[in-house]
Amino acid sequence: MTQQQPSQDDAPTFTPRKNGPYRQVSEELAAWMRTGWADTERRDLEPLEQSPYAAKRRAVLSARFPGERLVIPAGVLKVRSNDTEYPFRAASDYVHLTGDQSEGGCLVLEPRTDGGHDSVVYLLPRSDRDNGEFWLDGHGELWTGRRHSLTEASALLGLPAHDVRALPDLLRDAPEAPSRIVRGHDAALEAVLASSGADPQEATRRDAELAEFLHDTRLVKDDWEIGQLQRAVDSTVRGFEDVVRVLPEAEATSERHIEGTFFLRARVEGNDVGYGTIAAAGPNATTLHWVRNDGRVRSGELLLLDAGVETTTLYTADVTRTLPINGRFTDVQRRVYDLVYAAQEAGIAAVRPGTPFRAFHDAAQRVLAEGLVQWGLLEGPVERVLELGLQRRYSLHGTGHMLGLDVHDCATARSEGYVDGLLEPGMVLTVEPGLYFQPDDTTVPDELRGIGVRIEDDILVTADGHRNLSAGLPRASAEVEEWLSGLLPDA
Numbered sequence: 208m209t210q211q212q213p214s215q216d217d218a219p220t221f222t223p224r225k226n227g228p229y230r231q232v233s234e235e236l237a238a239w240m241r242t243g244w245a246d247t248e249r250r251d252l253e254p255l256e257q258s259p260y261a262a263k264r265r266a267v268l269s270a271r272f273p274g275e276r277l278v279i280p281a282g283v284l285k286v287r288s289n290d291t292e293y294p295f296r297a298a299s300d301y302v303h304l305t306g307d308q309s310e311g312g313c314l315v316l317e318p319r320t321d322g323g324h325d326s327v328v329y330l331l332p333r334s335d336r337d338n339g340e341f342w343l344d345g346h347g348e349l350w351t352g353r354r355h356s357l358t359e360a361s362a363l364l365g366l367p368a369h370d371v372r373a374l375p376d377l378l379r380d381a382p383e384a385p386s387r388i389v390r391g392h393d394a395a396l397e398a399v400l401a402s403s404g405a406d407p408q409e410a411t412r413r414d415a416e417l418a419e420f421l422h423d424t425r426l427v428k429d430d431w432e433i434g435q436l437q438r439a440v441d442s443t444v445r446g447f448e449d450v451v452r453v454l455p456e457a458e459a460t461s462e463r464h465i466e467g468t469f470f471l472r473a474r475v476e477g478n479d480v481g482y483g484t485i486a487a488a489g490p491n492a493t494t495l496h497w498v499r500n501d502g503r504v505r506s507g508e509l510l511l512l513d514a515g516v517e518t519t520t521l522y523t524a525d526v527t528r529t530l531p532i533n534g535r536f537t538d539v540q541r542r543v544y545d546l547v548y549a550a551q552e553a554g555i556a557a558v559r560p561g562t563p564f565r566a567f568h569d570a571a572q573r574v575l576a577e578g579l580v581q582w583g584l585l586e587g588p589v590e591r592v593l594e595l596g597l598q599r600r601y602s603l604h605g606t607g608h609m610l611g612l613d614v615h616d617c618a619t620a621r622s623e624g625y626v627d628g629l630l631e632p633g634m635v636l637t638v639e640p641g642l643y644f645q646p647d648d649t650t651v652p653d654e655l656r657g658i659g660v661r662i663e664d665d666i667l668v669t670a671d672g673h674r675n676l677s678a679g680l681p682r683a684s685a686e687v688e689e690w691l692s693g694l695l696p697d698a
């Protein structure tokens with residue numbers, strides 16, 4: 208797509224916007240472009256199904272910060288090169304509190320004297336047809352697509368919607384009130400608040416407190432969110448099935464064929480992938496964040512596929528399966544796989560309300576340590592191995608994390624409510640032990656070198672235990688083989 212200049216001839220000129228797609232346009236064309244457009248305003252829009260949930264979340268936020276102005280930006284486009292931007296993905300806290308995903312949007316909770324807040328969402332309105340913005344500006348609707356009018360957005364979100372272009376001045380001229388902003392998404396709005404004269408260190412501390420509180424409130428998912436996470440997982444299951452069907456093509460090309468196949472499912476059914484797909488065949492599986500995905504896919508080796516579809520509402524799955532590319536585990540692959548599986552079983556069994564978050568990690572690591580001692584890779588006793596964390600030479604990473612709008616959800620939540628806290632119904636977390644024997648690790652026998660196995664599922668904490676949202680994908684080695692035999696073209 209290039210932004211073409213229209214033919215200019217000798218016609219009189221209209222002054223287009225700086226950096227706009229056209230250098231010169233005639234008065235006649237400009238005048239003609241102002242006219243002849245139908246009224247497309249939608250007057251029948253119902254609120255989004257998440258809007259009542261977002262309203263409850265705003266009420267919780269309001270109650271925590273009475274008398275304070277709270278600014279939660281959606282984020283702005285980031286330049287990739289010249290006039291080309293990265294695809295926009297709205298900031299998770301903004302999405303959580305509004306249900307909206309508009310680039311450049313911002314939610315403001317304006318304090319009322321009674322201690323509550325008025326919530327207003329600030330958005331770009333429809334492109335103006337009278338001043339030519341819709342076609343003369345490269346971000347106008349003719350180039351990027353129709354936006355909701357402010358009236359439409361208000362109906363969808365259940366919030367008053369105002370023009371975001373007025374927001375910097377509104378914030379500058381607003382009645383004196385302590386303000387907080389979620390940082391990292393909109394430098395221009397941060398600069399406006401920073402210019403208020405507040406002590407920078409104190410502002411940093413207060414903004415961090417807001418970020419922490421917002422992540423605290425995202426730890427327990429409501430019913431609607433759990434439904435979205437199940438949707439994300441269900442699409443992901445279909446994406447894994449797609450991948451298995453194309454393994455012969457991947458063998459003829461590279462891991463990219465796997466990444467691309469999964470991405471197709473993510474884009475057709477959801478918004479995107481929730482994080483960079485790890486399609487790691489053979490020894491690449493021992494590189495934890497292998498996202499280059501340019502390696503060979505060989506029969507007889509394992510494929511570690513860690514991938515998640517992000518729904519159109521921006522909730523993501525995070526699932527890993529380690530699969531024998533030709534459909535059958537070798538004996539040594541099965542031995543490693545079955546140990547990781549046993550560790551995952553122990554981890555999942557430890558997920559229930561009232562238990563410490565760390566319990567599932569400890570349970571899984573114990574099983575791995577026991578197995579590694581039994582194999583003679585680590586010197587016992589197991590208690591010493593665990594105390595010194597020696598198993599982590601091969602298990603490498605933590606056993607799981609919260610999942611939601613972000614793959615590593617609630618990362619700035621207080622540790623008392625998360626890693627040092629207790630599990631509560633409505634939390635969704637991954638349980639993902641692994642074993643990774645680096646190709647150049649001389650502490651392990653040759654036969655193990657280059658084998659990497661991780662099994663990762665998305666687990667909902669329920670009132671009396673847990674539910675595996677990703678149970679639609681088999682996990683036990685024999686079940687994996689049976690599943691593969693039904694999908695692999697030549698199995």
Ligand code: GLY
Nearest residue numbers: 482513525614639
């Ligand atoms: N895919 C990243 C993770 O499993 O945490």
Ligand code: MN
Nearest residue numbers: 513525526663
């Ligand atoms: Mn993962």
Ligand code: MN
Nearest residue numbers: 525637639663
């Ligand atoms: Mn994970």
